[in-house]
Amino acid sequence: MENVRELMEQIIDAGTLIDLVLSYVRKKDPEGFQKVDVRPVMLKDGLYYQFTYHYKNKATHENMAPKDAVDKIQDLLGNYFRQGQCFTREGDYQILISKKFKVNILKKSPTKTMKDLSHNRRKKYIIPENIPNPFLIRLGVMNEKGKVLANKYDKFRQINRFLEMVADVIPALEDKGEGLQIVDFGCGKSYLTFALYHYLTEILKLRANITGLDLKKDVVDHCNEIARELGYGNLEFFVGDIGQFQGKERVHMVVSLHACDTATDAALVKAVEWGADVIFSVPCCQHELLPQIHNEVMGPMEKHGIIKERLSSLITDSIRANLLEIMGYATQLLEFIDMEHTPKNILIRAVKSDRIPKSAVEEYKRFKAFWQINPYMERALGEKLQKRLQG
Ligand SMILES: C[S@@+](CC[C@H](N)C(=O)[O-])C[C@H]1O[C@@H](n2cnc3c(N)ncnc32)[C@H](O)[C@@H]1O
Known part of the structure; x- marks a missing residue:
């Protein structure tokens, strides 16, 4: 799994991640999450990564600093999922992990472009909300x-x-x-x-x-x-x-x-x-x-x-x-x-x-x-x- 960590560190250090989709659960658990999305998000104090955990009938979110995000992704790929689709500015990676934890990483040309990272992408109004008027x-x-x-x-x-x-x-x-x-x-x-x-x-x-x-x-x-x-x-x-x-x-x-x-x-x-x-x-x-x-x-x-x-x-x-x-x-x-x-x-x-x-x-x-x-x-x-x- 070391090469997964290396790849994720490299992508997250370079700040080129657009979207990472973790799927194909290793152990089926109807109560557990079925898929996780990871996306960069710009918060007030800098760049974070937002993890969205998709359960059967709901989704939960967690924001993580870059270093913690690498640990978390490695944990998720090492213990829960067998596949990661990773879209970055400089290429798309498909990470496949076998039953016996053998890792295979394929790289292709990039297919996605970076969007506005502002988490609070609400429109700036002439009369703003949240200010009593x-x-x-x-x-x-x-x-x-x-x-x-x-x-x-x-x-x-x-x-x-x-x-x-x-x-x-x-x-x-x-x-x-x-x-x-x-x-x-x-x-x-x-x-x-x-x-x-x-x-x-x-x-x-x-x-x-x-x-x-x-x-x-x-x-x-x-x-x-x-x-x-x-x-x-x-x-x-x-x-x-x-x-x-x-x-x-x-x-x-x-x-x-x-x-x-x-x-x-x-x-x-x-x-x-x-x-x-x-x-x-x-x-x-x-x-x-x-x-x-x-x-x-x-x-x-x-x-x-x-x-x-x-x-x-x-x-x-x-x-x-x-x-x-x-x-x-x-x-x-x-x-x-x-x-x-x-x-x-x-x-x-x-x-x-x-x-x-x-x-x-x-x-x-x-x-x-x-x-x-x-x-x-x-x-x-x-x-x-x-x-x-x-x-
Ligand atoms: C649908 S309301 C619109 C109110 C407001 N301008 C808005 O856009 O929220 C239309 C208003 O036009 C008024 N109105 C209709 N014909 C009018 C007229 N000939 N002279 C003055 N007011 C009129 C009605 O009484 C009504 O209050």
Whole structure:
């Protein structure tokens, strides 16, 4: 067994181990482990090796310093297993041990590459977990110790995802000394509104006023109460309908996340009328174009309700993006959160731009004629859009 020890010492000293799989148990024991995996893992105080013991219905882990790992591997190969598949950066080794402990080692070219060794490979979030954050505690996303509650983890991830998308466009916000003016249309319970306020004012230390608008008075009252408790003096909530909203002249950012049907279009139109620097919108349910869309060629898609509904949502979001481009916005459609959580996962991010793609107007006209549609945004944008369509 000395040559096994030598080989393992050499691999572990060189730090080239990727994965070692020990299998083919010498003495069958249904209660005992059937297989052991050994992988390098980077912990706070350096490189360790993680042993994963696979039992019939469970797996246990043990981390070991390099020297102990060599002893352990030798013990496991000497007493429990007859085979080791060892993948390293410079070659794959097959270690075979006979009934009589005769060792045979075969070497082949490497087939695996080294991955990130960080044991705690959790994503680094803009708002970190495990650090108590008053607004997240108040909203019930984390507890007093900063632990994110299991049933709020998706929300926590969504908040951070949204902030990452905001972070990318901060340079596009043009504050000429008045402080950033932001409106969140259809803010609902306002997790993302509070998060945005926290990010801009407490993390980035920017001056920002955020107005949340929603149709529901009880929700608005509740959000105002939380804002007061948190001392968020420039975050206010009002009851109102997006389409009727008045009272702001300059708005730097418009947010509208999951506002229903044409409420999303109303928010986009408001944003364009204000000439907002940045627009974020995650459309929700879509009804407006569903009864309008028709093209004979698309018959096989139109005749199935479920397909037609999805088709109509995609057409609507494509039209929204196309019209934003025509109105002078560089527009991206991004995946907001994993499809597995909700199919409503397209985020429209539009940033004011001087360059309108030449093709945008022609694309719009062709697309509109193809589907025989008359979208809300075109009607609501009125003359401003018509000038661009004709010009
Ligand atoms: C699904 S919730 C989304 C809440 C929040 N934006 C989010 O993403 O978590 C949609 C909210 O939009 C509001 N809403 C729908 N149509 C609206 C309109 N025309 N004007 C104002 N708010 C509206 C609803 O009352 C509801 O609270």
